[in-house]
Amino acid sequence: MLHSLTQLSSLLSDLPKGQLFVLTDSHTKVHCLPLFAESIGNFSYHLLTLEAGEMTKNLTSVLLVWDFLLKHRATREAVLVNLGGGMITDLGGFAAATYMRGIRFVNIPTTLLAMVDASSGGKTGVDYQGIKNVIGTFTPPVATLIHPDFLCTLPAAEILSGFAEMLKHALIASPKEWIKLLQLAQEELPQEQFVEVLSSTGALQASIQIKDNVVSQDPREAGMRKILNFGHTVGHAIESTMLHHAAPHHTHHGYCVLWGMVAEVYLSVVHTGCPREVLQQLTQIMLQWYGRPQCDCKHREQLIQRMYQDKKNNANQTPNFTLLRDVGEPIINQHLTEEDINEALEYLFSL
Ligand SMILES: NC(=O)c1ccc[n+]([C@@H]2O[C@H](COP(=O)([O-])OP(=O)(O)OC[C@H]3O[C@@H](n4cnc5c(N)ncnc54)[C@H](O)[C@@H]3O)[C@@H](O)[C@H]2O)c1
Numbered sequence: 573m574l575h576s577l578t579q580l581s582s583l584l585s586d587l588p589k590g591q592l593f594v595l596t597d598s599h600t601k602v603h604c605l606p607l608f609a610e611s612i613g614n615f616s617y618h619l620l621t622l623e624a625g626e627m628t629k630n631l632t633s634v635l636l637v638w639d640f641l642l643k644h645r646a647t648r649e650a651v652l653v654n655l656g657g658g659m660i661t662d663l664g665g666f667a668a669a670t671y672m673r674g675i676r677f678v679n680i681p682t683t684l685l686a687m688v689d690a691s692s693g694g695k696t697g698v699d700y701q702g703i704k705n706v707i708g709t710f711t712p713p714v715a716t717l718i719h720p721d722f723l724c725t726l727p728a729a730e731i732l733s734g735f736a737e738m739l740k741h742a743l744i745a746s747p748k749e750w751i752k753l754l755q756l757a758q759e760e761l762p763q764e765q766f767v768e769v770l771s772s773t774g775a776l777q778a779s780i781q782i783k784d785n786v787v788s789q790d791p792r793e794a795g796m797r798k799i800l801n802f803g804h805t806v807g808h809a810i811e812s813t814m815l816h817h818a819a820p821h822h823t824h825h826g827y828c829v830l831w832g833m834v835a836e837v838y839l840s841v842v843h844t845g846c847p848r849e850v851l852q853q854l855t856q857i858m859l860q861w862y863g864r865p866q867c868d869c870k871h872r873e874q875l876i877q878r879m880y881q882d883k884k885n886n887a888n889q890t891p892n893f894t895l896l897r898d899v900g901e902p903i904i905n906q907h908l909t910e911e912d913i914n915e916a917l918e919y920l921f922s923l
């Protein structure tokens with residue numbers, strides 16, 4: 573369920589004293605905690621702050637959260653508030669889902685990616701042995717509170733990373749939202765105004781709603797939830813290849829998804845009849861905002877190999893794509909040849 577931050581006090585009204593716990597990372601403690609504290613008035617809480625960054629999303633941090641809950645005598649009535657990006661909502665959700673067989677948790681996402689993607693849908697978890705999200709549960713938060721003003725302090729690259737997932741939601745579900753986002757992308761607004769428009773035009777809420785609709789029809793990813801993987805077969809391959817050598821610095825997930833979507837819209841044009849105009853529109857957004865991927869033709873072999881190893885594949889281990897017939901018309905479980913994939917990568921690297 574979605575609420576704004578102002579509804580927090582009413583959510584906490586029946587909570588026993590000393591049973592409110594708040595998890596932040598080192599950045600959200602500075603940028604987001606003051607507003608949170610203001611919104612709960614006199615209600616007291618216990619605070620735990622973890623180091624910001626994906627490196628923190630591990631079992632050692634989960635132990636810190638469990639120790640913190642035990643130390644302050646958290647009971648089964650306790651509520652854990654996860655105030656942060658997807659790293660905090662995934663990790664805090666997992667710690668809460670497993671403490672005393674599960675206590676309630678509230679997500680307050682503070683990045684665009686967490687607002688439109690990570691904080692809803694019920695997936696919690698941590699990375700283990702270098703594998704992302706390999707340990708986790710499906711446990712929904714009791715509420716997700718959306719407060720767009722948090723986005724004003726977010727670095728621009730994090731905004732673009734979340735915006736890529738918004739573009740994905742529009743492409744798989746809504747021609748109307750797609751047009752809206754295309755217009756927004758052309759405007760080159762300063763960040764505060766951009767955030768304001770995301771919220772005032774309903775684009776942010778619409779994107780959250782698209783994910784919620786998909787997840788509520790397929791909570792445990794049995795079939796139709798796979799449409800959310802659009803852009804991610806190629807995107808994940810780019811992300812892990814860049815992580816392993818090409819990139820001199822960390823590349824945000826949403827950038828890789830955007831590049832992945834360009835390749836997968838290309839495949840959709842060739843194989844499932846998606847209008848070429850969609851490819852041109854997405855390519856334009858890529859060149860204007862995201863730039864070219866920092867891997868190129870010489871990584872093609874490796875990219876394809878990673879797609880074959882992807883955990884989304886079925887038993888016969890051929891890469892599994894979600895493609896588009898058009899904007900708002902996704903088709904899951906598309907299997908393509910190595911030659912087809914090669915051609916799409918060639919298009920991406922030729923830009
Ligand atoms: N559960 C799901 O369904 C799901 C879906 C997508 C992604 N994820 C997970 O989400 C994580 C990525 O999320 P993310 O992109 O939000 O990363 P993140 O949580 O690491 O946040 C990115 C950076 O922004 C900082 N930050 C957060 N809010 C801020 C604010 N308001 N102002 C200034 N700085 C702020 C953080 O401290 C961090 O440095 C990954 O671990 C991914 O696996 C989960």
Ligand SMILES: [Zn+2]
Binds near residue numbers: 737804825829
């Ligand atoms: Zn994603």
